[in-house]
Amino acid sequence: MKASVFYGKDDIRFEEVDKPEIGTNELLIQMKTCGLCGTDIHKVLEESVPSGSVLGHEYAGEVIAVGEEVSDFALGDRVTGGIHVPCFTCEQCSRGHYTLCPEFKKTNIDPGGFAEYVRIPEEHVKDLLYKIPEGMSYAEASLTEPVACCIHGQKAVDIHAGDSVLVMGAGPIGLIHSQLLKNKLVKEVVVTDVSDHRLNNAYDFGADATINTAEHDLETYLQEQNHPGFNIVIIAAGVSALLSQAMNVLKRGGTVVCFSPFGVKPNVEIDASMFFRDEKSIVGTYSVSPYEFEEAILAIQQGVIDSEALITHQMPLSDLGEAIALTQDKTENVLKIVLENK
Numbered sequence: 001m002k003a004s005v006f007y008g009k010d011d012i013r014f015e016e017v018d019k020p021e022i023g024t025n026e027l028l029i030q031m032k033t034c035g036l037c038g039t040d041i042h043k044v045l046e047e048s049v050p051s052g053s054v055l056g057h058e059y060a061g062e063v064i065a066v067g068e069e070v071s072d073f074a075l076g077d078r079v080t081g082g083i084h085v086p087c088f089t090c091e092q093c094s095r096g097h098y099t100l101c102p103e104f105k106k107t108n109i110d111p112g113g114f115a116e117y118v119r120i121p122e123e124h125v126k127d128l129l130y131k132i133p134e135g136m137s138y139a140e141a142s143l144t145e146p147v148a149c150c151i152h153g154q155k156a157v158d159i160h161a162g163d164s165v166l167v168m169g170a171g172p173i174g175l176i177h178s179q180l181l182k183n184k185l186v187k188e189v190v191v192t193d194v195s196d197h198r199l200n201n202a203y204d205f206g207a208d209a210t211i212n213t214a215e216h217d218l219e220t221y222l223q224e225q226n227h228p229g230f231n232i233v234i235i236a237a238g239v240s241a242l243l244s245q246a247m248n249v250l251k252r253g254g255t256v257v258c259f260s261p262f263g264v265k266p267n268v269e270i271d272a273s274m275f276f277r278d279e280k281s282i283v284g285t286y287s288v289s290p291y292e293f294e295e296a297i298l299a300i301q302q303g304v305i306d307s308e309a310l311i312t313h314q315m316p317l318s319d320l321g322e323a324i325a326l327t328q329d330k331t332e333n334v335l336k337i338v339l340e341n342k
């Protein structure tokens with residue numbers, strides 16, 4: 001079989017790899033679609049994964065081989081799932097921090113979503129695999145994981161009807177957040193970004209207002225507009241400096257949700273008196289637990305998420321390198337790219 005294999009940031013090869021063999025409690029799927037995630041792009045551009053890796057985790061596919069002991073799935077089932085499964089019993093799991101479970105990152109689909117065939121290991125078959133509802137396309141189904149991640153992130157904070165919420169970053173993740181928020185009857189969703197392209201899209205995804213932060217200093221701009229600040233700020237862009245800005249535009253009693261990896265320059269300056277004086281807080285959120293997937297499928301199925309508007313490009317599996325380059329082209333209006341195995 002073939003897979004798109006990472007060798008370097010400018011060297012992704014669509015090449016022959018071993019087709020995985022399955023055990024008695026496992027499944028083999030023919031990958032149909034796999035979304036390109038921001039984290040895949042980071043891993044490639046920062047070359048932070050070993051050479052020879054097959055990335056991709058936003059997969060959907062058809063079951064083409066079933067282990068003898070598997071009873072919940074059958075040949076021909078259309079399925080989608082995630083990449084990591086917690087143990088459900090350790091100290092972190094028992095406190096609800098499933099994504100911090102020591103077993104979590106040890107579990108993986110094989111070899112990765114950007115391959116023609118994918119082995120679904122036992123723990124995934126048991127706890128992290130979902131049938132795609134009738135009428136939902138494979139491309140739509142491959143949005144399940146990113147939507148579930150955003151649902152997971154929003155669970156980290158109490159969102160009340162009537163809240164004012166700021167979403168920093170108008171990439172696919174920021175826009176999914178925006179649509180989910182709108183479904184919660186918040187009073188206002190404001191989206192910031194540095195690209196007018198992206199900000200124009202935001203209005204189709206529930207944004208009530210947008211601010212281009214390349215053109216305006218956020219705090220000054222809000223003051224000029226007599227804006228009272230936000231109950232919640234969700235940071236959906238991997239720039240750590242946004243954290244201090246977010247704290248400054250938060251209302252007293254408000255919460256900042258950090259949804260992005262701040263790997264580059266992670267140290268930021270914050271006026272720490274705001275915690276005591278203003279009861280402001282910061283919460284972090286990482287990845288997704290098995291408890292958010294069914295909700296995500298419903299959100300897609302019921303149109304809470306506008307999948308058609310979100311998926312701007314469908315490209316062949318062999319074009320992973322081109323797809324990543326496209327995300328870096330500021331002149332292109334690129335939201336979600338889904339790679340297809342045809």
Ligand SMILES: [Zn+2]
Nearest residue numbers: 037058145146
């Ligand atoms: Zn993802």
Ligand SMILES: [Zn+2]
Nearest residue numbers: 087090093101
């Ligand atoms: Zn655990």
